Amino acid sequence: MTNFTFGDTDFLLNGEPFRVLSGAIHYFRVHPDLWADRIQKARAMGLNTIETYVAWNAHEPKRGVWDVTGSNDLARFLDLVAEAGMHAIVRPGPYICAEWHNGGLPVWLTSIDGVGLRRSEPQYLAEVTRYLRQVYDIVAPRQIDRGGPVILVQIENEYGAYGSDKNYLRELVTVTRDSDITVPLTTIDQPTDAMLSDGSLPGVHLTASFGSRAVDRLATLREHQPTGPLMCAEFWDGWFDWWGSHHHVTSAEEAANELDALLGSGASVNFYMFHGGTNFGLTNGANHKGRYLPIATSYDYDAPLDEAGNPTEKYFAFRDVIARYAPVPAETPVVAPPAPAFEVALVVAGDWTPTVTAPEASARTSTSTSTNTSTPPTFEDLEQISALVLYEVDLPPMQRSELFEVDEVRDHAWVEVDGLPVGTLSRTLQQRSIVLPPGHTLTVLVEEQGRVNYAERIGEHKGLIGTPLLAGLPLEGWSATPIDVALLGQQADVAAPQSTPPYRASARSTLRGTFTLDASTDLFLDTSHWGKGYAFVNGFFLGRYWRTGPQQTLYVPGPVVRAGENSVVVVELERGTRDVARFVGTASLGHTEE
Known part of the structure; x- marks a missing residue:
């Protein structure tokens, strides 16, 4: 039986020192047919572990309706990690932040009258217990001591930045252990005295989240974690974008230097993110620190593997650093050639006048x-x-x-x-x-x-x-x-097309076009000439677009596209400048600060 434990200074795999080299891939942000590709590319960078959050609201958008199919098939994702010969870290929250809608908490949960979020309030704890048991039904048989990939499970998420209810944390540990989770448990917090103190619990291993000043941050963590392995469980190697801002990028050289300092200190690491993926559909979150800022559809994150799964300069810089501390496979992924570029004429499938329209009325x-x-x-x-x-x-x-x-x-x-x-x-x-x-x-x-x-x-x-x-x-x-926005898109995909006037009667319209390809392939849908709305390809909900930027293209995963005829649907909330869908060769995520 394989076991994974803590030593005085190291993780121990079957009693031998083991450095965790992990990368975050959120299965719910990646088309499931691409999971294996992204996992294999993590292995090729020198990683030995894949980390993922579990998004409660993706699995249970409506109370009592539990979904583990398609992009929610956590079991299949973990099995693919195992097939690649890698380990896994699971972070089920229940709160995950992650720039994800409602921080991962279902809307039906946060709407319960009197519910006390992220604390030991009975209504909240009852629902959380039910949720965690369902997650652990998947995770428990896939732990390393049972032949699976899972080596660590995290309790809550950066709780010290939110509260200090130790009873709440203890309840989460209890339900975790009672659900037959036997691998080591961790917490994560930013390395400040207050956060590490408030977010921790005796007997649960502390880890930290940061992206700079690695040596200093690890020293602070060591003050609160006197023995056991040091780990940066979120090494911030990029950042996220929000509508109306710029596309955030960070220096590959500076990030690699920080990684070198971190690994040189003997610590383990989890890259946040290794591959960011996409906020498909309506899954983006928002920040509000004095001003409401909704997150963009792309979650590229300027990560080592970009939104379309291509290695970046940062990928190779990190790979070189990792090679100084651990074996790295000889294989290296290549950047895909440009995607097909073409235009598709769109015809009106229905106007959104406030009083009449078949598409709108039936979508109500x-x-x-x-x-x-x-x-x-x-x-x-x-x-x-x-x-x-x-x-x-x-x-x-x-x-x-x-x-x-x-x-x-x-x-x-x-x-x-x-x-x-x-x-x-x-x-x-x-x-x-x-x-x-x-x-x-x-x-x-x-x-x-x-x-x-x-x-x-x-x-x-x-x-x-x-x-x-x-x-x-x-x-x-x-x-x-x-x-129902998704239903609007689906209905427009099958609606009888109308003639397209030079000027549409309403700024709000659903439009549809078709195109033919020889083979399935990634695409990039240019949205720069549209106003604000939502886009679909073959019924797959790509996400939101908005002329305010910075994002100017939507990523279309190759498995969504088929050889032969394909459809594109646009649900437009404001009048765009052209009734055409333009596909381009590469992503355009907007201007940067430089």
Whole structure:
């Protein structure tokens, strides 16, 4: 039987010192047909371990509906790690941050009245216990002492940055051990005295997260972890992007020097990220440290392996450093040639006028429609887990234009009176009011742009928040209709095409085109000439696009594309400049600071 334990200064594999050289790959951010390729490329860089979070809300978006198929097949992912001759680290949270929607917590969970997130509150603990048991049913038989790849399991995630409820951490350890998890357990925190103290628990091994000043950070960790192996369980080798910013890149040379210092100190490492992947669909999170900033669709992260699985300069720089401390395979991955470049004409599959449209009307969930409420219901009230809600209200007689105000819009809204655009409200820009002309019906289409994945704003409600005012007086009698974005895309894929006028009647439209290829291949869909919306290829939900950038292309995984005829669908929320889908040879993730 193989065993994995802690020694005085090292990890021990069957009693022998073992350095963990790990890289993060989030299985839920990578097309499952590409898992084996990404794992093999990690091995070729010299890594011996793959680390992954487990995203609760990916597995259980609706309470009681547990999904372990397709991109959620954690068992298959771990089995592929084992087949590659590598070990695995599993981090099931329940909170994961990861710039992922709601920090990985399901919306139904954070909507429970009175629930106490990330602490020893009975409602929360009951749901967390049920969740962890389902995860550990997958992980337990795949532990190293049973012939599987799993060598470490993490308890919570950077908890010292959030709270200090030791009873909560103890409860997580108890359910973990009671679920037959026998491998060593770890915690992770940034290497400050307060965070390491608040986020740790006696008997659970401490690790740290950082991307610079490795020697100093490890010294701080050693003060709190007097014996046992030192490990940077998140070596930040890049960074993430958010809409309206620039594409973040870091120096390969400087990162390699930090890695050299870290390994030279005898520590183990997990690269965050080795391969970032993509926030497909509506899975991106958001940050809010004084300003709401939704995360982009690409999670390239400027990682050693880019979003399309190609090795970067950083990959080879890290490989050279690792070769000084451990054997590195002779094989090296190559960069794929440019993807096919071509254009596809798009035809209108349906306009989004506020009162009529077959695609929009059928994508609404009539059973969830709320009418005649004094205040607009939130997404949570409507049990809406997609991105759009259409609000409508009758306006009182108005002799002149009047000011319309809301407490807050979460997160972006398009305002119309009698079907004519008035303007937008934006949480990021802190726009909460707009002047309305006289009319009969006010329509406000609200988009949830991504749920905050960090700190106290996790689980906050979405929609029009508070009591809207018109000319200082409450505006009541609202109806609200959830719109399923994924269903919009699917319906447009099979809808009978309409003729495309020179100017569409509405800025909001669904458009479709077809193209033929000789073989399956990665593609890059250029979105720079569109406004804001969502894109699909062959029904696969690629994610969000937005002219504000920095991201200008959407990655289309090769397994989504087939030899023969393919379809592309665009759900446009604002008027773009061209009714054409343009595919380009390489990714364009936007300008950098330099």
